[in-house]
Amino acid sequence: MSFGRARFITGFLFAPIVLYAVYVLYPYGQTAYYSVTDFSGFSPDYAYVGFGNYVELFSDEVFLRALGHNVVVLTVYPVVTILLALFFAFMLNVGGRGDKAGVRGVRGSSVYKFIFFFPQVLSIAIVAVIWRRVFQSNDGGMINSLLMKLGLVEKDKPLLFLAESDSVFPPIHIGDFTFEAPVVLVCLILIAIWGGVGFYLILFSAAMQSIPKDIFEAATLDGATRVQTFFRVTLPLLREHVSVAWVYLGIAALDFYALVVGMTPGPGGGGPNDASQVMSSYMMSNAFRPARFDSFAFACAMGVSIAILTLLFAAAQLRLTRSRDKIEF
Amino acid sequence: MSNLATTTAPATPEPAPAPAPAKPAPKMTADTGRVFNAFSHGFLFIWGALVTIPLLWAVIQSFKTDTEIINDPLGLPDQWLWGAFGRAWTKGHIGEFFFNTVLVLIGGVGLTMLLGSMAAYVLARYPFRGNRAVYWMFVAGLTMPIYLGILPLYLTVDNVANALGLGEVIGLSTHLGLILVYVAYSLPFTVFFLHAFFRTLPTSIAEAASVDGAGHVRLFFQVMMPMAKPGLIGIGIFNVIGQWNQFILPTVIMKDEDKRLLTQGLLELATNARYETDFARLFAGMTLAMLPILAVYLIFHRQVQSGLTGATLK
Numbered sequence: 001m002s003f004g005r006a007r008f009i010t011g012f013l014f015a016p017i018v019l020y021a022v023y024v025l026y027p028y029g030q031t032a033y034y035s036v037t038d039f040s041g042f043s044p045d046y047a048y049v050g051f052g053n054y055v056e057l058f059s060d061e062v063f064l065r066a067l068g069h070n071v072v073v074l075t076v077y078p079v080v081t082i083l084l085a086l087f088f089a090f091m092l093n094v095g096g097r098g099d100k101a102g103v104r105g106v107r108g109s110s111v112y113k114f115i116f117f118f119p120q121v122l123s124i125a126i127v128a129v130i131w132r133r134v135f136q137s138n139d140g141g142m143i144n145s146l147l148m149k150l151g152l153v154e155k156d157k158p159l160l161f162l163a164e165s166d167s168v169f170p171p172i173h174i175g176d177f178t179f180e181a182p183v184v185l186v187c188l189i190l191i192a193i194w195g196g197v198g199f200y201l202i203l204f205s206a207a208m209q210s211i212p213k214d215i216f217e218a219a220t221l222d223g224a225t226r227v228q229t230f231f232r233v234t235l236p237l238l239r240e241h242v243s244v245a246w247v248y249l250g251i252a253a254l255d256f257y258a259l260v261v262g263m264t265p266g267p268g269g270g271g272p273n274d275a276s277q278v279m280s281s282y283m284m285s286n287a288f289r290p291a292r293f294d295s296f297a298f299a300c301a302m303g304v305s306i307a308i309l310t311l312l313f314a315a316a317q318l319r320l321t322r323s324r325d326k327i328e329f
Numbered sequence: 330m331s332n333l334a335t336t337t338a339p340a341t342p343e344p345a346p347a348p349a350p351a352k353p354a355p356k357m358t359a360d361t362g363r364v365f366n367a368f369s370h371g372f373l374f375i376w377g378a379l380v381t382i383p384l385l386w387a388v389i390q391s392f393k394t395d396t397e398i399i400n401d402p403l404g405l406p407d408q409w410l411w412g413a414f415g416r417a418w419t420k421g422h423i424g425e426f427f428f429n430t431v432l433v434l435i436g437g438v439g440l441t442m443l444l445g446s447m448a449a450y451v452l453a454r455y456p457f458r459g460n461r462a463v464y465w466m467f468v469a470g471l472t473m474p475i476y477l478g479i480l481p482l483y484l485t486v487d488n489v490a491n492a493l494g495l496g497e498v499i500g501l502s503t504h505l506g507l508i509l510v511y512v513a514y515s516l517p518f519t520v521f522f523l524h525a526f527f528r529t530l531p532t533s534i535a536e537a538a539s540v541d542g543a544g545h546v547r548l549f550f551q552v553m554m555p556m557a558k559p560g561l562i563g564i565g566i567f568n569v570i571g572q573w574n575q576f577i578l579p580t581v582i583m584k585d586e587d588k589r590l591l592t593q594g595l596l597e598l599a600t601n602a603r604y605e606t607d608f609a610r611l612f613a614g615m616t617l618a619m620l621p622i623l624a625v626y627l628i629f630h631r632q633v634q635s636g637l638t639g640a641t642l643k
């Protein structure tokens with residue numbers, strides 16, 4: 001019996017562990033290892049160079065800009081997405097017919113949910129390609145041609161959108177760091193929000209529905225209006241969900257690769273003039289369009305840096321928002 | 330007016346004149362309800378339009394001629410032409426891209442579910458030395474972004490396949506190679522999620538089956554798997570969407586042109602200068618790619634929504 005048990009355990013764990021070790025853990029280790037060498041990705045000869053790649057990385061102008069862009073995305077994208085999602089969840093759940101303080105949704109709420117969520121299941125490539133056309137920087141673009149029809153934009157001076165590298169606010173320099181929000185980056189953030197709101201709306205909405213009705217009944221009996229109920233009862237109970245959403249959105253903000261590659265000009269995206277470069281896109285273009293012989297090792301150092309920054313963010317976020325006392329119902 | 334005040338200033342208490350508190354209260358709620366309804370529908374409708382219009386616009390473009398697309402991007406076509414769809418299917422290779430994607434998706438999700446539930450089950454129900462170490466090894470993978478492994482992964486896939494003499498089977502630009510990589514990267518979350526799920530299942534039924542002489546393997550496939558169905562569906566949907574939207578893995582691993590997945594293929598269609606002359610075909614390609622997703626989503630949207638959000642909260 002115990003022999004059979006041991007065989008069973010080994011048999012069931014063998015394939016998953018091998019796959020995971022070979023394709024996930026081993027490459028992770030390799031990235032860390034190559035990041036302290038001058039490996040070119042092709043030549044088998046390489047040397048140990050210590051932390052040289054990291055030192056260069058944090059004095060590399062483009063990487064610092066890319067990092068700054070990630071920070072801008074990280075500050076704007078999660079906040080706006082969560083606020084909009086909460087707002088719409090509020091509208092869906094509080095706007096309904098008046099009974100039991102709005103646990104019933106507005107009419108047609110499932111239709112709204114269906115539409116809002118749809119971008120989430122569209123492949124990111126479809127989203128990118130369509131929005132590329134919507135934002136097109138001449139009179140063939142949807143928004144430009146709409147604004148021209150309305151007379152808000154002159155025909156020979158179309159808005160550039162994805163081709164515009166100027167920042168929407170004057171760049172702020174802190175040491176080697178530059179914080180700026182180029183128009184092209186703002187466009188990407190808008191699309192990310194456009195795609196993301198539906199998902200978090202559903203998340204929050206489901207959470208609101210799962211709050212037991214007697215809590216609302218108690219609030220109503222105490223004379224609370226719907227708005228009061230929402231802000232004083234519903235929202236505090238959603239704390240955990242908002243926190244989870246924040247972590248997910250933050251991780252997505254530190255990624256952003258697909259949108260940059262799919263939408264922005266330049267080989268491998270990131271243009272114009274690196275105005276939309278983020279860490280991941282810069283890393284990938286360094287690896288596949290080498291500008292120096294040890295580009296691969298240099299890109300590996302970026303990979304490690306992205307991982308460390310992501311971990312730091314997630315840890316900080318979880319620490320900040322961990323609820324002091326969990327409410328069970 | 331007083332209703333508006335309550336909607337815009339949530340913190341302020343009830344408006345001043347409230348002489349008989351018992352009576353006006355219900356009327357108040359009914360009125361705020363109506364205002365809210367109009368309010369909510371207004372905002373919800375605007376966002377709904379923002380989501381739908383770009384997509385509809387793209388669909389309409391695929392029926393136009395290139396001249397119409399360039400000169401009158403907002404108008405409806407003079408004649409609704411279907412030709413672009415045919416061109417997208419044959420010359421744009423949308424059909425092939427789709428086939429590749431679906432093939433990898435079926436293999437990837439199927440194998441992820443099988444291996445993931447096997448590992449999760451053993452880790453959840455069989456205490457043995459090193460059990461926790463294996464579990465945490467999988468969970469650790471959850472915290473790492475894919476960029477940590479993506480560059481050497483290309484070399485690893487190549488080297489492993491060649492070392493085993495299976496370059497044509499699981500090497501670069503092979504469906505099975507990409508499937509194995511998808512499975513490996515989907516395992517951490519699948520194991521984590523299903524581990525928690527198997528833990529919650531009652532032990533008594535398993536014991537009864539075991540007394541009746543069911544072996545470990547039979548117990549798993551015939552008793553535990555059916556019991557875990559809700560969990561399997563949730564994580565299954567999560568994996569379908571995750572692997573469907575996967576972008577960077579196929580970009581790195583599928584280098585051959587005829588092995589491209591939909592994501593890469595559509596981007597190629599959009600960025601490659603060769604195709605720039607046929608805008609209608611590009612839009613038709615997008616439309617063709619959107620339709621099956623829309624169909625599947627129409628049928629399963631409830632499961633998709635609850636499955637995805639449920640999995641996220643674990």
